Amino acid sequence: MKLHIVIVEPDDTRARLVIDSLQPLGHQVTVISEAAGLARRVCDIAPDIVLIDMSNPSRDTLEEMALASGPMERPVAFFVDRTDRDLTQQAIHAGVSAYVVDGLQPERVASVMDAAIARFQMFRRMRVELETTRRALEERKLIDRAKGILMKARGITEEEAYALLRKTAMDQGSKVADVASALVTAAGLLS
Amino acid sequence: MNLTAVRVGFVPLLDMAPIVVAHEMGFAAEEGLGLDLQRAPSWSSLRDMLLWGQVDAAQMLAPVPVAMALGLGGAVERLDILQVLSVNGDVIGVSQTLADRLRAVGHEFGFTDAARARDDLARAVQTPVRIGVPFPFSTHVELVRYWLRDARLDYALCTIPPTRMADALAAGEIDAFCVGEPWGTVAVELGAGALLLPSRAIWAVAPEKVLAARHDWVCQNPSLTGRLMRAVWRAARWLSVPENRLIASEILARSEYVNAPVDLLERTLRGEMVVSAQGELRQVPDMIRFFDGAASFPWRSQAAWFAAQIATRHGLDRVQSIAAVKAICRTDLYRQNLRSAGADLPGASEKLEGSLHHATAVASERGQMILAPDFFFDGQIFDSSL
Numbered sequence: 001m002k003l004h005i006v007i008v009e010p011d012d013t014r015a016r017l018v019i020d021s022l023q024p025l026g027h028q029v030t031v032i033s034e035a036a037g038l039a040r041r042v043c044d045i046a047p048d049i050v051l052i053d054m055s056n057p058s059r060d061t062l063e064e065m066a067l068a069s070g071p072m073e074r075p076v077a078f079f080v081d082r083t084d085r086d087l088t089q090q091a092i093h094a095g096v097s098a099y100v101v102d103g104l105q106p107e108r109v110a111s112v113m114d115a116a117i118a119r120f121q122m123f124r125r126m127r128v129e130l131e132t133t134r135r136a137l138e139e140r141k142l143i144d145r146a147k148g149i150l151m152k153a154r155g156i157t158e159e160e161a162y163a164l165l166r167k168t169a170m171d172q173g174s175k176v177a178d179v180a181s182a183l184v185t186a187a188g189l190l191s
Numbered sequence: 192m193n194l195t196a197v198r199v200g201f202v203p204l205l206d207m208a209p210i211v212v213a214h215e216m217g218f219a220a221e222e223g224l225g226l227d228l229q230r231a232p233s234w235s236s237l238r239d240m241l242l243w244g245q246v247d248a249a250q251m252l253a254p255v256p257v258a259m260a261l262g263l264g265g266a267v268e269r270l271d272i273l274q275v276l277s278v279n280g281d282v283i284g285v286s287q288t289l290a291d292r293l294r295a296v297g298h299e300f301g302f303t304d305a306a307r308a309r310d311d312l313a314r315a316v317q318t319p320v321r322i323g324v325p326f327p328f329s330t331h332v333e334l335v336r337y338w339l340r341d342a343r344l345d346y347a348l349c350t351i352p353p354t355r356m357a358d359a360l361a362a363g364e365i366d367a368f369c370v371g372e373p374w375g376t377v378a379v380e381l382g383a384g385a386l387l388l389p390s391r392a393i394w395a396v397a398p399e400k401v402l403a404a405r406h407d408w409v410c411q412n413p414s415l416t417g418r419l420m421r422a423v424w425r426a427a428r429w430l431s432v433p434e435n436r437l438i439a440s441e442i443l444a445r446s447e448y449v450n451a452p453v454d455l456l457e458r459t460l461r462g463e464m465v466v467s468a469q470g471e472l473r474q475v476p477d478m479i480r481f482f483d484g485a486a487s488f489p490w491r492s493q494a495a496w497f498a499a500q501i502a503t504r505h506g507l508d509r510v511q512s513i514a515a516v517k518a519i520c521r522t523d524l525y526r527q528n529l530r531s532a533g534a535d536l537p538g539a540s541e542k543l544e545g546s547l548h549h550a551t552a553v554a555s556e557r558g559q560m561i562l563a564p565d566f567f568f569d570g571q572i573f574d575s576s577l
Binding site: 035036037039054055056057058059060061062063064088089092097 | 232233234235236239240243245325326327349350351352354355359362364
């Protein structure tokens with residue numbers, strides 16, 4: 001029996017990652033990307049499982065459905081079912097929450113969750129990497145500009161400018177990037 | 192000095208102030224605690240973080256531990272209410288369209304009279320009103336239901352996260368809302384709607400957020416629990432000094448906390464509410480309160496009021512429900528841990544809710560306790576022993 005799974009995910013790339021992991025298992029997957037009218041759309045689709053990022057604020061809307069709908073077709077929060085503590089811990093760590101129709105076989109749920117957890121973890125890593133790279137690039141740009149300002153104002157070489165920034169940062173107990181940022185801001189104000 | 196780490200979860204709202212102030216103003220460090228504050232995107236996530244040990248304690252909607260004690264919402268863990276973080280602090284707002292219709296039937300947005308606002312609302316609308324609330328178990332839901340129970344008005348409650356409330360109103364997903372500040376004021380600033388009532392017009396001292404922790408964590412960590420309670424209690428006392436409101440607003444406004452404009456937060460702390468885009472100003476004493484009038488005491492009768500409402504709606508036994516909920520209000524720990532910090536302690540742990548129309552001195556250990564008015568808009572008195 002194939003399951004109908006809804007993924008609530010505004011990020012297209014991420015939704016696709018999860019779809020790619022679930023479709024080969026033979027499940028039908030629908031993506032809802034907008035928060036507006038979420039409850040009504042999920043009701044219309046009547047899926048077996050809803051997957052949503054724990055950091056998505058719209059999760060509370062699904063929580064309402066889990067409490068309000070009739071007991072026969074009630075989606076229950078996956079986390080409060082404690083039959084599989086390991087799986088739940090993994091899901092929380094990966095940041096995926098799920099709402100599952102009551103009475104669905106635990107093994108079937110577990111296979112879907114395993115696939116979803118793997119994809120969510122992969123995406124989380126990608127996001128951290130992306131963020132780290134972005135910040136490093138920004139800091140390097142800032143330090144380059146600060147070096148340029150120092151070289152021009154004091155007639156020193158690039159190495160001397162960097163050494164000066166580093167010494168100042170060490171004296172103040174702050175990061176080179178922070179000293180550079182302060183210098184760039186001050187230079188902007190004075191020019 | 193080495194600080195012991197305690198992880199505390201929060202949802203970005205003005206009423207998290209005592210937790211943030213305990214951290215930022217050094218009250219936690221005074222107790223040897225290093226608070227690791229973790230922001231949660233939604234109430235269900237914060238509840239799960241607390242249940243699964245991602246955080247040790249959390250700011251929580253008062254009815255959430257109550258509902259759990261009644262076995263609702265699927266959870267099997269017991270949460271204890273250590274103290275109340277805030278009373279009042281929610282607003283009811285309506286869309287621009289609804290505000291225009293209300294004005295057309297003569298409503299003046301006086302922002303005090305809940306019965307009048309209810310009756311005018313019933314006259315102004317013909318279709319069902321969709322009202323946004325932040326969570327199925329919340330002070331907001333209980334107050335709105337209580338307010339509208341005798342109204343000739345169809346309405347439906349929709350769950351919308353607080354930070355999305357203004358957008359949902361602007362987008363026409365909902366016609367009205369009940370939400371914690373600053374998100375109601377933000378809706379007015381965006382021109383999405385007008386404010387109809389402060390929550391205190393329905394119940395003058397509704398407990399809004401509580402400091403909650405898992406019962407087993409509390410049992411295993413009696414010292415940490417006590418230190419956390421004292422730090423948060425001293426932060427609440429600091430917040431009660433009017434001169435500190437600006438500093439508190441500056442801290443809370445930061446992106447890692449509420450992430451909202453400073454002036455909006457400060458206005459609500461002062462009780463100066465701008466209720467419409469035209470800039471109509473209403474003074475609301477006790478708009479939000481953290482300390483005075485024994486605000487932080489976890490009155491069993493307040494939790495019992497929530498239990499009685501929820502039990503009735505879910506067909507549960509009233510007497511059993513009230514008994515179960517009284518047990519999670521840790522008035523014992525409050526007395527034990529806060530006496531040394533200088534807290535005045537009431538002679539009783541429950542009271543008649545709704546009986547005080549004026550500030551009233553009551554029996555207490557130090558004899559300095561004055562309770563604020565706690566009346567319901569319809570004059571009802573709730574006796575949790577019946």
